[in-house]
Amino acid sequence: MRDDGHGPILADRPKSGPVRRSGRAPEHPALRGRMAAMSSLPHTLSERLQAVAGVDPELRAATKPQFGHFQSNVALRLAKAEGRPPREVAQRLVEQADLSDLCETPEIAGPGFINLRLRTEVLAAAASEVRADPRHGVEPQPTQTVVIDYSAPNVAKQMHVGHLRSTIIGDCLARVLRALGHTVIAQNHIGDWGRQFGMLVEQILDEQLDVAALDLAGAEELYRRANDHFKADETFADRARRRVVLLQSGDEDTLAIWRQLIDISLAGFHEAYARLGVLLTDADLAGESTYNDDLPRVVAELEASGAAVVDDGALVVFVEGFNAPMIVRKRDGGFGYSATDLAAVRRRVGELGADRILYVVGSEQTFHFNQVFAVARKAGFLPERVQAEHVGYGMVLGTDGKRLRTRDGGTMKLADLLDAAEERAARPIALAAVKYADLSNSLVKDYVFDLDRMVQTVGDTGPYLQYAHARLCQLLRRAEAEQAQVGEAVTVLDEPAEQTLALLLTRFGETVAEVGQTLQPHRLCAYLYELAGALSVFYEQCPVLRSEGEVRASRLALCVTVRDVLAAGLDLLGIEAPDRM
RNA sequence: GCCCUCGUAGCUCAGGGGAUAGAGCAACCGCCUCCUAAGCGGUUGGUCCCAGGUUCGAAUCCUGGCGAGGGCGCCA
Numbered sequence: 112m113r114d115d116g117h118g119p120i121l122a123d124r125p126k127s128g129p130v131r132r133s134g135r136a137p138e139h140p141a142l143r144g145r146m147a148a149m150s151s152l153p154h155t156l157s158e159r160l161q162a163v164a165g166v167d168p169e170l171r172a173a174t175k176p177q178f179g180h181f182q183s184n185v186a187l188r189l190a191k192a193e194g195r196p197p198r199e200v201a202q203r204l205v206e207q208a209d210l211s212d213l214c215e216t217p218e219i220a221g222p223g224f225i226n227l228r229l230r231t232e233v234l235a236a237a238a239s240e241v242r243a244d245p246r247h248g249v250e251p252q253p254t255q256t257v258v259i260d261y262s263a264p265n266v267a268k269q270m271h272v273g274h275l276r277s278t279i280i281g282d283c284l285a286r287v288l289r290a291l292g293h294t295v296i297a298q299n300h301i302g303d304w305g306r307q308f309g310m311l312v313e314q315i316l317d318e319q320l321d322v323a324a325l326d327l328a329g330a331e332e333l334y335r336r337a338n339d340h341f342k343a344d345e346t347f348a349d350r351a352r353r354r355v356v357l358l359q360s361g362d363e364d365t366l367a368i369w370r371q372l373i374d375i376s377l378a379g380f381h382e383a384y385a386r387l388g389v390l391l392t393d394a395d396l397a398g399e400s401t402y403n404d405d406l407p408r409v410v411a412e413l414e415a416s417g418a419a420v421v422d423d424g425a426l427v428v429f430v431e432g433f434n435a436p437m438i439v440r441k442r443d444g445g446f447g448y449s450a451t452d453l454a455a456v457r458r459r460v461g462e463l464g465a466d467r468i469l470y471v472v473g474s475e476q477t478f479h480f481n482q483v484f485a486v487a488r489k490a491g492f493l494p495e496r497v498q499a500e501h502v503g504y505g506m507v508l509g510t511d512g513k514r515l516r517t518r519d520g521g522t523m524k525l526a527d528l529l530d531a532a533e534e535r536a537a538r539p540i541a542l543a544a545v546k547y548a549d550l551s552n553s554l555v556k557d558y559v560f561d562l563d564r565m566v567q568t569v570g571d572t573g574p575y576l577q578y579a580h581a582r583l584c585q586l587l588r589r590a591e592a593e594q595a596q597v598g599e600a601v602t603v604l605d606e607p608a609e610q611t612l613a614l615l616l617t618r619f620g621e622t623v624a625e626v627g628q629t630l631q632p633h634r635l636c637a638y639l640y641e642l643a644g645a646l647s648v649f650y651e652q653c654p655v656l657r658s659e660g661e662v663r664a665s666r667l668a669l670c671v672t673v674r675d676v677l678a679a680g681l682d683l684l685g686i687e688a689p690d691r692m
Numbered sequence: 693g694c695c696c697u698c699g700u701a702g703c704u705c706a707g708g709g710g711a712u713a714g715a716g717c718a719a720c721c722g723c724c725u726c727c728u729a730a731g732c733g734g735u736u737g738g739u740c741c742c743a744g745g746u747u748c749g750a751a752u753c754c755u756g757g758c759g760a761g762g763g764c765g766c767c768a
Binding site for chain 2: 575
């Protein structure tokens with residue numbers, strides 16, 4: 112199971128720890144070229160500079176407005192090889208490069224930076240393209256089938272704040288990858304099989320419980336009682352173990368109770384997903400139990416290929432680079448969770464046709480997934496052409512900096528978190544606060560869970576983005592009421608605030624592509640926050656409805672575009688964009 | 693013992709070879725007769741854990757420490 116049935120409920124599953132190497136998307140030169148191609152303006156500038164520099168000018172967005180729009184430090188790097196002062200090299204490059212149709216006269220600054228400022232009409236045209244493009248600059252890539260394994264709660268347990276990360280991150284990545292034209296198949300690897308069902312079923316029988324009357328909270332309490340019972344009573348533990356065997360051998364009475372537990376849990380999950388507004392449906396369910404019938408075949412294939420060997424009574428696979436073998440089948444004949452994950456890889460490649468498989472699971476399982484991938488490669492379940500990536504994320508810590516644990520009373524149910532958020536703001540806004548708080552942190556690091564901060568609606572938060580959007584909607588409603596002419600294109604960019612906004616608009620597409628490649632949602636958050644911030648400045652400094660003529664039409668065009676990009680971006684984060692608030 | 697990750701402002705976090713290291717929160721000072729103040733502007737606040745190395749240039753890359761966390765054959 113993705114979720115650990117034994118550990119503390121909160122931090123149980125994915126405990127975390129960052130994943131640097133494995134979580135970071137491999138840099139494919141081909142992809143990079145594609146990304147560059149999609150933001151045509153910087154790409155063109157880059158090519159022109161490269162033509163005279165001979166090397167990639169590593170064009171970057173300017174770090175400050177006074178440095179123009181783009182900057183290159185290529186002269187600094189060339190200076191040594193050429194044996195000339197950097198500023199001199201920069202001067203030569205600037206003189207030789209053919210940039211005049213796109214840029215103002217380039218400036219050479221500091222030790223030898225080349226600062227480029229786009230001609231206003233070029234920037235305006237670029238912003239206008241974003242306005243006209245229904246996709247706002249997000250370019251579809253060569254289509255891949257991407258399987259994303261995320262959420263994965265455990266049966267008979269309520270979802271808690273620790274589950275938020277996998278669910279929210281996976282949902283965001285699914286949206287982003289779809290927007291990039293990929294076929295995304297979500298897989299909810301719920302923990303619906305395994306040892307814990309032995310004790311659950313026995314506890315139900317002991318208590319003569321009417322399972323159908325339970326809700327998920329009730330099931331969770333049952334789980335606790337069963338767990339305590341299991342630990343305290345060896346006789347009960349024995350029965351539980353025998354019950355597991357019954358379950359696995361298909362005993363009808365046992366299966367009937369098991370199914371009831373599943374149904375209760377699914378109802379609870381549905382409720383949570385609906386409340387969160389994530390895309391997961393029943394069609395995405397692919398719990399551990401669904402691989403049960405595949406396990407013997409997986410084992411047979413592993414043995415046939417010679418990958419698996421019997422060691423100390425267990426069937427294991429040794430892989431180079433791992434200090435412990437993967438246990439496929441335990442000494443007692445039961446299958447380890449690795450076997451299930453291998454079966455999942457096999458099905459995702461063979462039946463689902465995956466070109467890329469993502470596992471949104473806490474980083475504490477980095478070792479496990481790397482091993483699964485290695486074994487799957489060795490066994491032939493995972494061909495070279497299929498990418499497999501563990502999108503590991505850090506664990507959720509309490510304000511004391513320690514892992515949040517149920518037993519310490521530090522945990523919080525997902526429902527309680529959402530309730531708390533809704534005490535502060537209306538539902539869509541509360542949800543935005545919670546989701547953004549999670550998505551805006553980089554994945555690799557653990558993060559401190561602080562309820563007050565999580566439900567905050569001011570500052571660098573989801574509601575801030577929504578607010579910018581809502582303001583624009585209001586402004587555009589007024590414009591419509593006044594029958595103001597909204598420009599089809601952005602034509603006037605005299606004010607710095609307008610330019611900043613226009614430039615940011617042209618970066619939406621590349622930002623989304625970057626998230627698709629690096630699988631780091633916080634980059635999209637950062638971009639949108641910057642855009643919303645630029646909008647606020649623009650809003651303060653540039654009257655729209657109170658301006659006139661072409662300026663007004665152009666500013667309205669800018670407003671429409673920003674509104675659309677904010678809405679599109681929020682949608683990719685899985686956050687609603689209300690028209691007013 | 694071995695492996696992995698993290699260490700940036702009082703707090704929570706961005707930045708991950710280039711210009712005086714950025715946000716938010718907290719604190720303090722301003723701004724609504726003016727398109728939504730869930731906003732904007734400003735002030736205060738930093739040995740980028742430490743030490744070496746590579747480089748024209750290191751918060752960023754490498755090595756070694758220190759500190760925190762995670763993982764390491766029959767839990768998942």
